[in-house]
Amino acid sequence: MRHKGQLALIATLILAATLIALTSLRTPHPYVAYERGHLQAAHLIHIARVCFSRTCDCNRLQQLVVTLQAINGSEPLRMYPTFSLCTESNPMNSTFRSDGSYTTEYAVKFTIQTLSGAEYVNFQALIQSLGVDGTYVKTVTLGDAVVSLRMLRVRLKYSNSFKTPFFNATVCPRIEDPEKLADLTLLAPCEWLVGVPLDISGAKYVLKDEWGVVIPVFVGGN
Amino acid sequence: MRHLEAAALGLVFAVATVYMASLTARQISPVHHGTAQRALAWALLNARNVDELVQLIQQGLGEHLAALYVDGQLKSGGEGLSELSVCYAAVFFELETPHVVKICITP
Numbered sequence: 001m002r003h004k005g006q007l008a009l010i011a012t013l014i015l016a017a018t019l020i021a022l023t024s025l026r027t028p029h030p031y032v033a034y035e036r037g038h039l040q041a042a043h044l045i046h047i048a049r050v051c052f053s054r055t056c057d058c059n060r061l062q063q064l065v066v067t068l069q070a071i072n073g074s075e076p077l078r079m080y081p082t083f084s085l086c087t088e089s090n091p092m093n094s095t096f097r098s099d100g101s102y103t104t105e106y107a108v109k110f111t112i113q114t115l116s117g118a119e120y121v122n123f124q125a126l127i128q129s130l131g132v133d134g135t136y137v138k139t140v141t142l143g144d145a146v147v148s149l150r151m152l153r154v155r156l157k158y159s160n161s162f163k164t165p166f167f168n169a170t171v172c173p174r175i176e177d178p179e180k181l182a183d184l185t186l187l188a189p190c191e192w193l194v195g196v197p198l199d200i201s202g203a204k205y206v207l208k209d210e211w212g213v214v215i216p217v218f219v220g221g222n
Numbered sequence: 223m224r225h226l227e228a229a230a231l232g233l234v235f236a237v238a239t240v241y242m243a244s245l246t247a248r249q250i251s252p253v254h255h256g257t258a259q260r261a262l263a264w265a266l267l268n269a270r271n272v273d274e275l276v277q278l279i280q281q282g283l284g285e286h287l288a289a290l291y292v293d294g295q296l297k298s299g300g301e302g303l304s305e306l307s308v309c310y311a312a313v314f315f316e317l318e319t320p321h322v323v324k325i326c327i328t329p
Contacts, residue, residue, distance in 0.1 A: 003223055010230040017237040024244050037256075038263035039310060046266055050315040067320055068313055075311035075322050210270065 035078040036114055041121050041164035043068060044082065044110045048123035051091075052106045053212035058086040061108060081113045094216070101129045102218055122163040127215055130155035133193065140181060149181065151195040152219050158209065159190045173209035182207060182217075254329040257286065258310045262325060266312045272321045275314050279325055289326040302328055 172190035183195035269275035
């Protein structure tokens with residue numbers, strides 16, 4: 001009788017353990033739809049750069065965000081809903097001073113709507129002219145012709161700043177000339193001496209940074 | 223009868239051990255989620271074109287990269303995918319055209 005009781009107890013234990021084990025075999029497959037993190041912030045900085053690689057306005061910025069959200073529906077970007085907000089009506093804003101120097105600022109603020117509230121990603125590109133350093137003449141070959149170009153030497157400060165919940169950074173991107181006519185010398189971190197042709201481009205000569213962001217050099221005394 | 227009891231006790235012990243081991247295995251902190259996400263973010267911030275993005279991802283994740291797809295086409299890996307693999311995608315705009323680069327990594 002005692003043995004029968006023991007056996008019944010062990011049988012119950014086996015049954016319980018087997019049932020628990022069977023339950024554990026049914027692995028859940030959760031799908032992470034949204035995720036806070038570095039990737040969403042990097043995406044927003046990337047689209048800000050894309051927008052500022054040519055004339056960027058608030059509508060175009062919002063369009064890029066919408067494209068990103070649409071892709072988020074089918075690919076695992078895991079982005080929370082996002083909105084872009086131009087800090088000015090025109091996100092590419094130039095201010096000129098009486099001495100001919102100027103500051104160009106590109107600024108955009110993205111709002112990420114997370115489950116616990118809003119988070120922000122800020123992108124700012126700042127171009128400051130630090131003064132004109134005179135003119136000089138440069139001889140270049142354009143096609144078959146050898147021409148002399150009058151060049152204006154300008155000191156520029158150029159930096160990009162990112163502020164996100166995950167990382168903050170100020171970087172000094174490399175400046176490049178798509179036309180290969182300008183002379184570019186790095187003086188210090190973020191500080192450049194640029195020589196741009198005076199007579200070719202009207203009021204401004206356009207350089208780009210290594211990500212394609214437009215850097216206008218105003219040569220016409222605005 | 224005693225042999226039967228010993229066998230039954232052994233079975234209970236084995237089932238409990240397997241159960242606890244599987245629980246432990248499934249509760250491993252999913253570090254690879256963070257790794258994949260940060261690696262992709264870093265590559266996205268540094269790449270100038272899609273080819274460079276792919277190169278930076280491969281450089282950053284190395285052998286942890288289980289699969290890499292560009293615009294839906296498998297570019298590398300694919301064999302090491304398992305239930306524990308996690309995938310993230312990045313959208314890279316090149317000349318206004320969005321390219322989707324998806325990576326999957328396994329712990």
